[in-house]
Amino acid sequence: MRILALESSADDTCASVVCDNRRVLSNVVIKQNSVHEQHGGIHPYFAIQTHQANMPFAVQRALREADLSASELDGIAFTRGPGIGGCLSVGSNAAKSLAAALNKPLVGVHHMQAHALTPFLISPPHLAPRFPFLTLLVSGGHTLLLLAQSNISFRMLATTLDESIGRSYDKVSRLLELKWGDHGPGAALESFASQSDYESNAHESATTLPPSDTTLPEMPKPLPSRLAFSYASLHSAVERHIHAQGGIDQVDNESRRSLARAFQSAAIGQLEEKVVLALEWCNNNQISINDLVVSGGVASNMYLRSRLQQCLQRHSASENPIRLSCPPPALCTDNAAMIGWASMHRFLASDHDDYSIELRPKWDIQELAAH
Template sequence: MLSRAALRCARGNVLHLKSNSYARNFAVLALESSADDTCAAVVTSEREILSNVVISQNELHASVGGINPYVAIQGHQKNMPVALRRALDEAKLEMGQVDGIAFTRGPGIGGCLSVSSNAAKNMAAALRKPLVGVHHMQAHALTPLLTSPKESLPQFPFLTLLVSGGHTMIVLAKSVKSFQILATTVDESIGRAFDKVARMLGLEWGTKGYGAALEAFCASGMEKFGELSPQDLLRMPSPMPGVLGFSYSGPHSNIERHVHSQGGIEYLDEKARWRLAVSFQKAAVSQLEEKVELGLKWCYRNNLPVKDLVVSGGVASNQYLQKRLHERLCSDNAEYSSMQLSFPPLHLCRDNAAMIAWASMHRFLVKDLDDYSIEHRAKWSIEDL
């Protein structure tokens, strides 16, 4: 909690800025703890990532079979001071040399969000630094503006496919702070469905979670068993055909019903489980492909001929997804062959604080700042920035 004196200092959106605070090379320290990783980073207005620390909680969550909010909060409380110190050390900066402090305001798990929120607010108040709270999915959407070569930066307006454990959305990015949701999931996210199917098939949590384990299982089986013909794949539903919207409970339930019909996972050998994994991954990604094309057609019908598609979020690191989107949208004979497809580097697809720092930068540079008493928001639409 902040003291009354600290809160009084915060009134007026932080006016205690040094005269040179908005120099061209502005350094932001950012904190992220919205779900299962504890993150801190320092990024400059020149698109330099001076540090990007991610302390994974995979071992903690593997022991309980998935992300447990109570376990995650305890992990963040333990790891945040370590992540913060490492981020400053790797950036070769002291706290006094940081120009602004940013944090993930939401959406996410409430108790997890409070760890980075409280840490950022208390540091900013104590050191009289400007503060900005960032929308998590906005940060994912803007990551390629930080990581892409300057000659191929996505140009507004562009289409964004946001795919993670908590979200599956197609969003029209009109500017750094204006977004329109074109499609979202009516039930569960693609990331959550990947996790559930991986658990159902008896896969291990691994070093990067269940979704990555399922992707790796599909790839390793291809080398071991060879290609599957369309006849070998389990017949999967095509949810909401022709509609700008996602549904992943159907494909997930289809796998579940098949496993039960065979008497349970213990009655399926490795090849049978691999067949189910490949069937699900193909169906899940095919749905993304179809809906992205629908989103592009919507844009053209509404005189918004977007030239860039940004794919971000944890599931964007899936190599099969990247390959399929490139083939369907960017091959020479594809309808949208002139489309530029942007994926963040693999290590920046997952949650990280570098993207939070970058998403806050435009607000710091125009002095659009938050009060030290700002609250985190577990539920927060990207349209409501």
């Protein structure tokens, strides 16, 4: 079964052809970083406009790279939500029009469900996560810690009470006036923090601070011992510190890098704490956990992966270690391959949506089980 999938929930225009045997025949991602960098973040009007310009070419490329004609497709999938309403509508309208014109079945997909199920696309069955598992979904729009009980049943254990970790990364990156590059502001901060101003420190970790640096703010540790996230205070601490120094122009490169490292260490430290709390909650409720799936754009951060791996080694039994499952970076950030794969079980069951299906810009993942 060959499915054409479309994704346009935020600022990446994506199209992919995915097969039910886990083959990805094409995976096209057209980014908008150059459009939004001048606005300091995603500007909905320009995002919609750029999706409209890019979507026809993304679909055309996806079919060409898959070496298929449109008539050879077995179905069309698209991101139904959550996301920016106008952006979602571009992918939805394209998917509905193609499905109707080709007389193909249609399936709308939950964006965060697709992130959670990505490891099943890239892993052979004996290495795939085992239900139930914990999944940490971290992106520019979400910070979710879920108990995945099946491919449609998710229980919310923790979410953010203010802003997502990805948004906080983006704000600190802008405060430090980092250049986005090809991968966006969050990736720019990770890259900046991993560099060194001192040749002798070149191989030290991304959180190592120069020994002379005693002026850094103390990073807050919000909501201790609670299964909930809060990231607004972290970027606010960086902002207050920069303001106290007289502005970013008065902060030298060494101190800027130290700020980036201190923020990143605190941000990921909060993820570690909540994962440990979730493992304790599962243990208290006699739920055996063998896997932690981490996905979403922020999951492409290599330092995050390293810290979480160390965390799991400390907090799981040596005879039954909890496995960390992260998709490759290209499948952590938004892509259509994950949308196609998340739709596959429904296509195989002939469970399709009507062409008039409505978007869900706000969509609680726990509602999927009631479908």
